[in-house]
Amino acid sequence: MSSDNGRPGRSAAEPPEQLALLRETVRKAAREPKARPRTWRGAALAERRPVARVLVDKGLVHLDRYFDYAVPAAMDEEAQPGVRVRVRFGAGEREGRREGGGLINGFIVERVEESDFPGALAPLAQVLSPERVLPPELLLLCRAVADRYAGSLADVVQLAVPPRMARAEKAAAVPPGEPPAVPEPGGWSRYPQGPAFLRALAEGGAPRAVWTALPGPRWPDELARAMTATLASGRGALAVLPDGRAAARADAALTELLGKGRHVLLTADAGPEARYRRWLAVSRGSVRAVIGTRAAMFAPIRDLGLAAIWDDGESGHSDDRAPQPHAREVLLLRAAHEKSAFLLGAHACTVEAAQLVESGWARPLAADRETVRASAPRIRTVGDGDEGRDPAARAARLPTLAWQTVREALEHGPVLVQVPRRGYVPRLACERCRTPARCVQCHGPLEAVGAREALRCAWCARAEDGWRCPECGGVRLRAQVFGARRTAEELGRAFPSVPVRTSGRDHILDSVPDGPALVVSTPGAEPPAGGPGYAAALLLDGWALLGRPDLRADEEALHRWLDAAALVRCAGEGGTVVVVAEPTLRPVQALVRWDPVGHAMRELAERAELGFPPVSRMAAVSGPSEAVAEYLAETELPVEAEVLGPVPLPPARQGAAARGARAAAGGAVGEQRERALVRVPPGRGAALAAALKTAQSRRLTRRAGPVVQLRVDPPDIG
Known part of the structure; x- marks a missing residue:
């Protein structure tokens, strides 16, 4: 990578004769032998390796290179590769004097003897901390991620290294404890290759597997046992989960196996200082196991032995900051560069996971069909014998089968109701001509936020009082889609003696007690139930998930259904799931058979024919x-x-x-x-x-x- 001077050149608006003189000076300097760098401030320089190559904190693609700075002798000891520094970047003309520009943060990536720049180098302004927070392994990973996503290295480093909190650096580093004992297989014994996978991790191997987890609440313990087996070999382990609730469940399971203080939880809920303190413990080698959300994918674990990710189909794994990397791809890069084991687990199966198996890069890790049938709930569709008694069952939002299932299940425990849309009535249309109701200002969809509240635009939040249909002049509206709040209101009227709880983007429940209750949730916000799980689940408005104009509509619908159904008791304990969708559709049939891998393999084959990702x-x-x-x-x-x-x-x-x-x-x-x-x-x-x-x-x-x-x-x- 090319290097450059820490301060930009002169203004392009200078007279032509001055520009010609400047070009001649540069040409002469380039022909002269390289000398020790001079600083325009005249500061004394370090005796050895007086040039620091710095990655400046400017996430612009055209500035994606290192800049050379002189290392003053006073900073020689602290200015080591990986530390944070302050440098002057940018320059201007002021009263004939050259100014050094403003101070910005950066990282020293290396120290060298000479610079390619022939002029005087600006010196480092300040070493912010002697803590080496950007080690060579992390720098290489960030470089690989930036190249893969056509982004800048500085942007990726901002994702990888948390902001500095000075008080957190005062804590002393402690040596890691002795490796734990190899755990028993536990839930892994339900998978034919599960014990062998744990044994390979404990012996220092690097197996790569795509794990189709059985339904039920045991996956956090199984993930924790895989991490513990890796720690038993003397190596580090990393698990990335889609959100804080899933990370908390895995954290509790690993704490139960290892005890407190043997691993850290890296999530945004911890706060900046606590998170940086935990990150430093990992960087210093005091802790060798990390559980966290997507930012933890860059955790600087020494001698990484296992990189694991749970539920890679969740949108929480994709960072919304440039260059928007996906945790799965970052962990794949880590596993390849650091020669570690890799584990991708979920109840569902993405086409990317299927491709890893299809290409031979990873091996499948799944239970046999008998075990799957014994662990899964009973799946019923709206066509399961309902048409004879209820001819409109297929078109009804809550057909007879759904009402009967809820009524019977409430005698034994809570019932989960999954609604694809949040809010009250998120989609409205003219009652007369069915024209969608749109905002007159931004053309966004109008929605009803409550039974007695005015209409509101879902895009610009503008209130709409006197709506009139632009096509037919009608003033009456009908609902096209019902949201979670409206569904909860309807169920509350139908079952007045049963508590109704809602879980969605505005308020997500961590868990619900084991008792009769109705839990209305949007996809991805379903809280686990206490005891053996939910007695039943209703998956409503399947058309809303399957009808999206997106290549991943079928895959996403099956993913959401499987995650919800996995929280329901097994069929042997009376667990039942009712999916309100066309029974003949492929995702519905995959749910009935509980065959996410087969569905993903067929999707992958079709993508290959059409030339779509991930092929x-x-x-x-x-x-x-x-x-x-x-x-x-x-x-x-x-x-x-x-x-x-x-x-x-x-x-x-x-x-x-x-x-x-x-x-x-x-x-x-x-x-x-x-x-x-x-x-x-x-x-x-x-x-x-x-x-x-x-x-x-x-x-x-x-x-x-x-x-x-x-x-x-x-x-x-x-």
């Missing part, structure tokens, strides 16, 4: 129409690349956050935005990312119009 690599380019066209025209894409589109994007939300994002990107609110997809065959993903990054860097350097947004491996391509 191919894809990137999304979005922005103003003209900017997207210009960017694609000047990008030197691989010869195998295929451009799909561009196509118009839906109207953006006009809130303050959206306006700020548009302004930052150089666009205007209300302008037409488009998205193009660029596809390459397997093995050409690195070339595609490099081409996209190079073109973006050129545009930023030239300041050529509005900035386009890049997203490698976009989660939705519908």
